[in-house]
Amino acid sequence: MVDVKNIVVVGSGLMGNGIAQVSLMAGYNVTLVDIKDEFLDKAFTNIEKGLKKSESKGQLGEGVTADALMAKLKRTLDLASAVKDADYTIEAVVENMKVKKEVFKKMAENSPAHCILATNTSTMSITEIAKDCGRPEDVIGMHFFNPVPLMRCIEIIAGEKSSDEAMETGMAVAGSLPCLRGKRYVAKVLKDRPGFIVNRLNAPAQIYLNWIFDKAAEQGIPWEQIDADASVMPMGPCELTDFTGIDTAIHVENYYTETLSPDFKPGKVLTEMYKSGNLGAKKGKGFYDWSAGRPKIDKSKKAGLLKLENMMAILLNEGCRILEEGIASGYKIIDDANMAGMNSPGPFGAGKNNYEAWSKLLEDLVDETGKEYLRPCELMKSGGFIKMRK
Numbered sequence: 001m002v003d004v005k006n007i008v009v010v011g012s013g014l015m016g017n018g019i020a021q022v023s024l025m026a027g028y029n030v031t032l033v034d035i036k037d038e039f040l041d042k043a044f045t046n047i048e049k050g051l052k053k054s055e056s057k058g059q060l061g062e063g064v065t066a067d068a069l070m071a072k073l074k075r076t077l078d079l080a081s082a083v084k085d086a087d088y089t090i091e092a093v094v095e096n097m098k099v100k101k102e103v104f105k106k107m108a109e110n111s112p113a114h115c116i117l118a119t120n121t122s123t124m125s126i127t128e129i130a131k132d133c134g135r136p137e138d139v140i141g142m143h144f145f146n147p148v149p150l151m152r153c154i155e156i157i158a159g160e161k162s163s164d165e166a167m168e169t170g171m172a173v174a175g176s177l178p179c180l181r182g183k184r185y186v187a188k189v190l191k192d193r194p195g196f197i198v199n200r201l202n203a204p205a206q207i208y209l210n211w212i213f214d215k216a217a218e219q220g221i222p223w224e225q226i227d228a229d230a231s232v233m234p235m236g237p238c239e240l241t242d243f244t245g246i247d248t249a250i251h252v253e254n255y256y257t258e259t260l261s262p263d264f265k266p267g268k269v270l271t272e273m274y275k276s277g278n279l280g281a282k283k284g285k286g287f288y289d290w291s292a293g294r295p296k297i298d299k300s301k302k303a304g305l306l307k308l309e310n311m312m313a314i315l316l317n318e319g320c321r322i323l324e325e326g327i328a329s330g331y332k333i334i335d336d337a338n339m340a341g342m343n344s345p346g347p348f349g350a351g352k353n354n355y356e357a358w359s360k361l362l363e364d365l366v367d368e369t370g371k372e373y374l375r376p377c378e379l380m381k382s383g384g385f386i387k388m389r390k
């Protein structure tokens with residue numbers, strides 16, 4: 001395993017500055033790289049603010065000050081020189097394959113031979129990013145959740161060529177990074193498949209939700225009543241989709257349409273909102289009117305269309321597919337990663353006792369929606385996953 005002291009974070013946007021902050025808190029020397037000084041200025045201001053806040057709350061440890069940690073943070077626009085004495089790099093540049101490949105080539109050519117090269121991509125193949133850099137064995141995925149200092153989960157992903165040493169080093173570095181809200185959880189992802197573990201587990205709920213949105217529109221059911229169906233959740237699906245952005249939902253669904261199944265294709269309701277520019281909270285309009293802030297949603301009347309048990313069944317099915325495909329070694333990892341990455345329980349706890357009934361629910365749902373992807377897989381129907389706990 002590589003002894004890591006110097007970390008280089010490439011890309012100082014939303015994710016990069018959170019990653020730099022927790023790396024400093026763990027005691028590493030950190031160099032932040034971007035393409036313009038103004039981006040680095042902004043990141044430095046944010047990181048300092050975050051560290052000062054932690055200092056005032058006594059989260060930095062005995063005798064450690066924000067100023068002392070900021071003194072260990074360097075900056076540059078020159079990636080090649082930044083990685084010269086790096087032990088570990090974390091790439092968090094824009095989600096663009098061409099840009100990422102250029103960054104990896106430069107890092108691989110200019111960093112010491114022992115340096116491990118990690119990418120924080122959320123939707124791209126680690127294997128593909130690593131392919132042309134000349135050192136694919138040193139490349140791994142290191143997938144953080146937003147906001148980095150507050151979300152407990154980090155996924156460490158093996159590309160096809162990643163070495164055991166690269167994976168072990170990634171697991172150790174990830175485990176050393178503090179989390180301000182609870183204990184850090186590191187999930188080992190054994191295969192480079194779309195969505196890794198947490199995003200993949202939650203992805204197919206979108207197939208069901210698209211069908212619900214379109215059905216509600218056809219029947220003239222108000223969105224409030226759909227959100228009322230999910231009133232046990234902090235935000236119903238309509239409000240949540242507005243909050244994260246209709247454009248984000250469309251991009252994610254298009255990605256899974258290409259990589260997993262055509263059943264992920266965005267539905268009519270989302271597509272129309274997207275085309276008309278009603279992108280949700282940030283544009284003031286989506287399912288709801290956000291022009292005066294968070295909408296007041298009357299959840300007194302339910303539509304009875306969205307069934308939470310169906311959602312749980314869909315999650316269990318996808319969790320079983322993750323096991324079938326060998327992406328995770330056992331279901332406890334999937335449940336724990338979901339709790340750490342989504343603050344929400346995974347499906348296996350309840351699924352152990354309900355898989356037969358839930359398999360039947362899914363068969364019925366496929367008949368009703370025509371969405372083949374929702375059909376229960378063998379491991380779910382047979383309950384075989386129960387033997388795969390660890």
Ligand code: NAI
Pocket residue numbers: 010011012013014015016033034035036039091092093094095096099103120121122123143144145146
């Ligand atoms: P962002 O747009 O906030 O930041 C990207 C930064 O990279 C910008 O400051 C940009 O100037 C810089 N950059 C672009 N090309 C560069 C280059 N060649 N060299 C150095 N810096 C360069 O993006 P964000 O949200 O921080 O995402 C970064 C990565 O993290 C993406 O791959 C994204 O998919 C992934 N990710 C994002 C999550 C999120 O919730 N935003 C969650 C998990 C992963």
